[in-house]
Amino acid sequence: MRRLVVLGAGTAGTMVVNKLRRRLGHDWQVTVVEQSDLHHYQPGFLFLPFGSYAPADVVKPTRQSIPSGVELVTGEIDKVIADDNVVRLTDGRTVSYDYLVVATGVQPRPDQTPGMLDAGQWRESIHEFYTFDGALALREKLRGFTGGRVVVHVVEMPIKCPVAPLEFAFLADAFFRGRRMRDRVELVYVTPLPGAFTKPIASARLSGMLEKRKIALEPDFVVERIDADRKSLVSYDEREVPFDLLVTVPLNMGADYVARSGLGDELNYVPVDKHTLLSTRHDNIFAVGDASDIPASKAGSVAHFSVEVFVENFLAHIEGRPLPGSFDGHANCYVEAGAGKALLIDFNYDTEPLPGTYPVPHFGPFRLLEETRVNHWGKLAFRWMYWHLLLPGRPIPLPAHMSMAGKKTSSAEPEKLEV
């Protein structure tokens, strides 16, 4: 028996075991190690605070998405002993492997920013929506909120779904308007980036959307600490941003066991070849999804497209063939704009988000970098696709590699884009 062990049954790990179980023969034992009995649809965390999704919409038992023929080991990973090809769990159990796939994602780490957890303000005036519990606590906070200064804040990039905090700001604007209290709420968006987003054309478009909604932008803000007593963000260059309610995205780090195992960089991301996803240090270890250090967005769409490439590479690798697949960093993300509209962005390592149509040239039905209702329906439909197509590893008729078909390159100057 040859042994494949996948660490983490989140988005990427679950897709991997579903796809590979079908492709590997019965001489392969496939095991997945996961600490949680519950699988969360994380894109749905965005909607929980505003009450547009209920908790039951975003959670299902982990086991439900694991195919028969794959052993699910429930437990917390303590260490990978790569020299011995062994994974040790915190309860002392061990799992041996011939090939290992790291898919333990990244987690928000409020403990990494001085003051974030101080003065009893965590989940009082300082909130986050990157965890299930955090999103629900914020829902309660927003229900009772009567007005004040709401600061949406990103500690440091990269974060998973880099557009999610912007979406939160747009949805907050719509939420307070709907409650007829927008005039009593000052909205501020604080980011370490020079603009609203990482890529210039999308950044220009998204900055314009903030402006149109009267959401103030505070760029280049690298937070040094939070003064929880005074309810203020303090940057390294000594700027201060006071808040009544802070909605922060804490530093996103890979799992601590990655560091303990000597497998990670300073943020516990696993260094891999960005095209093949094979570890740069170990010839029998791959990393997929958010856990790797590839310079792509940390997003479910990237996990999906990269797993398609990974599967072919893995099958070639175990047969000693050269790796055929080259991942291009393809990402696409719907950006909720509020009031039933959304944008769509589609990009990769080399091409920034451009206007146009997706996936079919001229037709769409989705329009890139434009606020449309169809894009919003696409975002909502994605939840169904996630549970029923993506996680079970069923084929989706979208190419893994980004296509230039339908993209407009000539009208892509930021100043020509209308908001």
Ligand SMILES: Cc1cc2nc3c(=O)[nH]c(=O)nc-3n(C[C@H](O)[C@H](O)[C@H](O)COP(=O)(O)OP(=O)(O)OC[C@H]3O[C@@H](n4cnc5c(N)ncnc54)[C@H](O)[C@@H]3O)c2cc1C
């Ligand atoms: C608010 C929010 C909105 C988002 N919106 C979008 C969106 O619109 N579009 C999009 O494409 N993506 C979105 N994402 C990002 C997307 O959810 C992630 O990129 C995706 O889930 C990454 O998959 P993964 O398998 O790498 O990690 P995860 O899905 O996070 O899975 C990691 C798994 O590893 C397990 N694990 C971790 N450490 C251990 C350990 N020590 N022992 C055992 N198990 C462990 C965890 O329990 C978890 O199940 C969003 C994320 C958030 C938080």
